[in-house]
Amino acid sequence: MSPVSPVIERGTAISRIAAIAVAVIIALLAIAPQALSAGAIDRMTALFIYVILAAMWNALAGFGGLVSVGQQVFFGLGAYLAIRLADAGLNPFLALFASGIIVGLVSWPLSLVMLRLRNGEFAIGMWVIAALTHLLVNLDRLVQGETGTSLISLNVYDAGTRRVTIYWLALASMSALLAILFGLLRGSTGAAIRAIRDNEDAAASVGVRVTGTKRLLFVLAAFGIGIAGALWLATSITFQPKTYFNVQWTAYMIFMVLVGGIGTFEGAILGAVVFFLIETWFGGTGVWYLVGLGAIAVLFSLFLPRGLWGTIEERFGLRLLPVGYRVTFPGNTPANDGTAPSLEGTTQLQEKA
Amino acid sequence: MNGSAKAAILRAAGIDKRFGALVVLDGVDFTMGADEAVGIVGPNGAGKTTLLSVLSGAYPPSAGTVAFKGGDVTALSATQRCRLGLVRTHQVPKPFSGMTAFENVFVAASHGAGLQRDEAYEEALGSLNLCGMLGIANRRAETLGLLDRKRLELARALAARPTLLLLDEIGGGLTDGEASELVGTIKELRRRKIGIVWIEHIVHILLQVAERLICMDAGKIIADGEPHAVMADPQVIRAYLGGGPK
Ligand SMILES: Nc1ncnc2c1ncn2[C@@H]1O[C@H](COP(=O)(O)OP(=O)(O)OP(=O)(O)O)[C@@H](O)[C@H]1O
Ligand SMILES: [Mg+2]
Numbered sequence: 001m002s003p004v005s006p007v008i009e010r011g012t013a014i015s016r017i018a019a020i021a022v023a024v025i026i027a028l029l030a031i032a033p034q035a036l037s038a039g040a041i042d043r044m045t046a047l048f049i050y051v052i053l054a055a056m057w058n059a060l061a062g063f064g065g066l067v068s069v070g071q072q073v074f075f076g077l078g079a080y081l082a083i084r085l086a087d088a089g090l091n092p093f094l095a096l097f098a099s100g101i102i103v104g105l106v107s108w109p110l111s112l113v114m115l116r117l118r119n120g121e122f123a124i125g126m127w128v129i130a131a132l133t134h135l136l137v138n139l140d141r142l143v144q145g146e147t148g149t150s151l152i153s154l155n156v157y158d159a160g161t162r163r164v165t166i167y168w169l170a171l172a173s174m175s176a177l178l179a180i181l182f183g184l185l186r187g188s189t190g191a192a193i194r195a196i197r198d199n200e201d202a203a204a205s206v207g208v209r210v211t212g213t214k215r216l217l218f219v220l221a222a223f224g225i226g227i228a229g230a231l232w233l234a235t236s237i238t239f240q241p242k243t244y245f246n247v248q249w250t251a252y253m254i255f256m257v258l259v260g261g262i263g264t265f266e267g268a269i270l271g272a273v274v275f276f277l278i279e280t281w282f283g284g285t286g287v288w289y290l291v292g293l294g295a296i297a298v299l300f301s302l303f304l305p306r307g308l309w310g311t312i313e314e315r316f317g318l319r320l321l322p323v324g325y326r327v328t329f330p331g332n333t334p335a336n337d338g339t340a341p342s343l344e345g346t347t348q349l350q351e352k353a
Numbered sequence: 354m355n356g357s358a359k360a361a362i363l364r365a366a367g368i369d370k371r372f373g374a375l376v377v378l379d380g381v382d383f384t385m386g387a388d389e390a391v392g393i394v395g396p397n398g399a400g401k402t403t404l405l406s407v408l409s410g411a412y413p414p415s416a417g418t419v420a421f422k423g424g425d426v427t428a429l430s431a432t433q434r435c436r437l438g439l440v441r442t443h444q445v446p447k448p449f450s451g452m453t454a455f456e457n458v459f460v461a462a463s464h465g466a467g468l469q470r471d472e473a474y475e476e477a478l479g480s481l482n483l484c485g486m487l488g489i490a491n492r493r494a495e496t497l498g499l500l501d502r503k504r505l506e507l508a509r510a511l512a513a514r515p516t517l518l519l520l521d522e523i524g525g526g527l528t529d530g531e532a533s534e535l536v537g538t539i540k541e542l543r544r545r546k547i548g549i550v551w552i553e554h555i556v557h558i559l560l561q562v563a564e565r566l567i568c569m570d571a572g573k574i575i576a577d578g579e580p581h582a583v584m585a586d587p588q589v590i591r592a593y594l595g596g597g598p599k
Contacts, residue, residue, distance in 0.1 A: 006487065008455075008474045188463040188473070195449045195460045198494075201411060202447035206513050207435040207465030263451065327455050327478070327490035 009326040010186070018320035026175050033164045041167050045235050047276045048170040049228045050256065052177055054268040054275075056224040057253035059181055062263035063190065064217045065197030067119070069250050070126025073133050074222045076245035077103050078229025080137050083151055083239050087142055092153045093165065096230040103226025104219050111218045115211060127247065134245035148240035151233055166234045173231060177224045182265060184220070186323040193217055255297050261307030265321045270309050361420075362387040362517055362548055363408065363439070368417035370403050370572075377403045378414070379572035385565075387516075390539075390549040392563030392580065394556060396592055399569040401552045402444050405519050408550075409441035410434040421517070435465045438516035442509075442523055444552075446502035448494035454505055455481065455490040458512045465513025477512050483538055484508040499526065507538070517548040524558045536561045556584065568592065 011019075033041050053075075061067045081102050085095035110129065117125045138145050154162060184190055192213050195203040204210050233239055252275065260271020278296075282289045304311050312318055361384050370378035377400045385391050393401050407414045410431035418427045421439050429437075449457045455477060462468050462476040481487050484504045489497070494505060503523050510518060524535055532555070539549065539562050553559045559566070559580075566580035570592035576583045583589060 006478055006490070008478075188459075191452070191456055191460045192464055194452055194456070198449035198451050199447045201431075202443065202449065202509075203460070204431040205409060205411065205435060205441055205443070205447075206461035206509055207432055207467075208460060209432055209464070324453065325456050325459060326453075327487070 006327045006329050009328045011322060012319060014318065015320055015322055022321075026171070029171055030168065033167055038160075038163060041163050042235060043276075043280065045163075045167045045170045045231070047272065048167075048174040049231050049235075050252070050272040050276055051174050051269055052224055052228040052231075053249065053253045054256035054260065054272040055178055055181055055265075056221040056228075057250070058257045058260075058262060058265075058268035059185065060217060060221045061254075062257060062268070063185055063197060064193045064214060066214065066218065067123045068126040069123050069247065069254075070128070070130035071221070071225055071253060072245050072247055072249040073126065073130035074103050074107065074225040075229035075232070075249045076130070076134060076137065076241065077106065078226030079233035079239055079244045080140075080143070080241070081226075082230040082233050083149060084140075084142065086151055086153045092151055092234070093169065095151075096169065096234055097227065099230045100223050100227035103229075104223030107219050107222030108215070110222075111215045115214050115218065127250075130245055130247070134241055137241050137245070143239070143241060146240060146242055148238055148243075150238045152237075154234065154237060166231065169234070170231050173227050177227070178269075180220070181224075182321060182323070184216075185265065189213060189216070190323055191325075255293055257307075258297055259300050259307055261309030261311070261313070264307070264309045264313060265323055266313075267307050267309035271307065274308070360387055361385065362422060363550075364420040365404075365408060366418050366420075368404070368407055368419070369415045370400070370407055370412075371415045377572050378407065381417070381569075381572070381574055383567070383574065385517075385548065385550070388543075388546050388548055389565060390543060390551070390563050392556075392559040392566045393550065393552045393569060394554065394559070394566065394583075394589075395569035395575075399592075400572040401569050402521055404569070405441055405521050405550070405552065409439060409519055411441070435513055435515075436467065438514065439519070440465065440510045440513045440515035440517070441519035442503075442506040442521055444521040446499070446506045448497065448502050448505055450495035451493065453491050453493055454486055454497070454501075454508075457494055457505055458509050461509045461512035462514075476514065480508040480512040483511065483541065485534065500531070511542070515547055517550070518542065520549065520551040520553075522552055522554065524553050524555055527555075527558075532558050 029044070032044070036044065057071060078099050081099035082092070082095045085098050086092045090098060114122060114125055114129070137143055143149055157165070185193065192203065192208045195208055196210055196213060200210055229244060232244070256271035256275045257268055258271070259274050260269065261267025278293065282292060300307060306314060363383070363385050365381060365383045368378050368381040369376070381404060383404070395401050406412055408419055410426070410429055410433070414427070418425055420426060421434065421437060426434055426437065426439070449460065458477040458480050459473060462473040462480070466473070466476055468476050478487065481490055484507050486501065486504055486508055489501065494502070497505065507520070507523055524532060527535060536558060539551070542549065543562065549562065551559060551563060563580055565578065566583040567574055568576040568583055568586070568589045575588045575592060576586040
């Protein structure tokens with residue numbers, strides 16, 4: 001028997017099709033405002049923001065093991081700093097992105113303290129930081145406590161232009177952030193991130209820079225969520241601290257990620273879409289909507305702990321946007337792309353036998 | 354005598370380790386040459402694993418210094434020591450459970466050995482192959498049994514391209530056939546000039562590889578030298594019979 005030299009496979013035929021499909025979908029979304037009503041454009045903008053939130057929380061918790069219940073701090077800061085920058089005379093659209101960058105910069109020193117905390121301490125610590133930041137922002141005269149303020153400088157644009165511009169900015173931000181995230185998670189840093197999630201000590205023992213890698217992820221998530229907060233401000237114009245620094249934002253992120261499938265790149269996106277649909281259909285039902293969300297989250301964690309995408313991936317071996325590595329043995333089996341999952345299937349069978 | 358004859362690659366001096374009031378390592382001095390294979394034995398709780406953790410940088414000693422390749426590494430993290438070539442395995446395997454066996458090993462090749470893409474792939478595949486794990490490269494580590502987890506510990510440490518490998522009970526619970534496979538693997542590492550420190554309770558496996566044996570008891574090195582002489586040392590025999598030296 002001649003030795004077959006194994007090959008490392010990063011994508012499959014299906015994933016290559018998926019990549020093209022993603023590009024086509026983004027292109028279609030870019031021209032969609034021509035066909036959409038004003039209300040629909042606003043809803044789609046919200047969807048893009050949800051996707052950013054879900055993807056960022058998933059990267060942090062699902063890939064990096066950094067479970068935070070205080071991510072609303074970056075959402076609130078993103079909005080608040082955008083108001084501040086616009087008040088200082090910066091073009092309001094530019095202010096949205098400048099704000100995201102400042103949120104990223106601020107998260108750097110914050111990470112020095114927070115990343116010393118482990119697991120539950122980190123999760124709660126982040127919530128405390130969010131509550132403190134909320135109080136501090138309330139002290140700003142410009143914000144006038146809980147009365148809030150608004151991004152008035154956006155009002156110089158007419159409503160139609162403003163709406164479509166924000167839609168495009170949200171779409172572009174979402175696409176760029178997903179691309180950055182995908183690149184990061186698919187690279188060797190992504191492998192380090194997952195290793196840290198699974199066992200920090202072991203990761204350090206094989207040469208992974210644990211703290212630096214976590215910091216990178218933490219800052220990227222802060223930046224992304226900061227942008228999301230600023231975009232949300234742009235769509236709603238008004239800024240009331242308690243709306244933005246509300247823990248509900250993190251609850252939504254967790255919901256989307258758990259339902260979609262934690263730790264899979266596709267899962268966060270799917271979860272955001274599911275959340276968006278539920279909100280669209282049932283959002284008007286007040287308290288029952290929230291009860292329903294809670295019930296769904298509980299049902300998922302009980303019966304589908306891997307979420308929708310995690311379950312699909314496991315059952316059908318389907319990987320649309322894979323970040324992992326597959327070892328294949330060309331020549332051993334017909335070199336098609338169904339090889340990898342079926343290989344795994346047989347080894348699992350062998351184990352059961 | 355053994356270590357100082359050749360150029361020392363590792364030199365630990367005056368190592369103490371305390372956990373609160375508990376003294377686990379008590380003035381350990383340990384020096385070894387660049388391409389030696391040293392076995393460590395000793396009763397449960399002697400402090401063997403703790404010594405390995407202090408050497409690898411998993412935690413700092415309460416007192417004493419560790420030098421590797423001629424430089425003081427006492428203040429360096431486990432990450433930095435690994436990148437210098439000082440790599441350990443874990444007695445209780447610590448796999449990256451959500452990742453495949455290949456991905457586990459790939460992390461070490463790309464971060465520990467600092468290899469890029471194809472080179473990292475090759476190193477990772479080579480390590481898996483050497484440990485007989487190529488066939489289960491795509492299995493998630495959480496689905497592996499204890500035996501394969503131990504193999505994965507070894508494969509992962511190897512992929513970091515160590516110059517000195519610290520092994521902690523990778524041979525427990527093996528059948529005779531598996532044990533001789535393992536000895537074969539370690540002998541291959543010796544051919545590649547990798548230094549070995551190997552903690553193992555199963556002495557007859559150890560003796561097939563180790564040229565020098567150390568026995569620890571109650572945080573101290575109580576014997577050090579030619580393996581058979583160490584095993585015949587009355588202090589060693591007493592330690593194993595449970596009384597401990599006193
Ligand atoms: N992190 C820790 N905190 C407190 N005590 C510890 C810690 N690690 C080890 N010990 C204690 O130190 C002593 C030595 O432990 P160690 O694991 O080094 O022994 P060992 O020689 O490897 O034993 P074994 O053969 O059972 O693996 C034990 O009494 C153990 O309970
Ligand atoms: Mg031990």
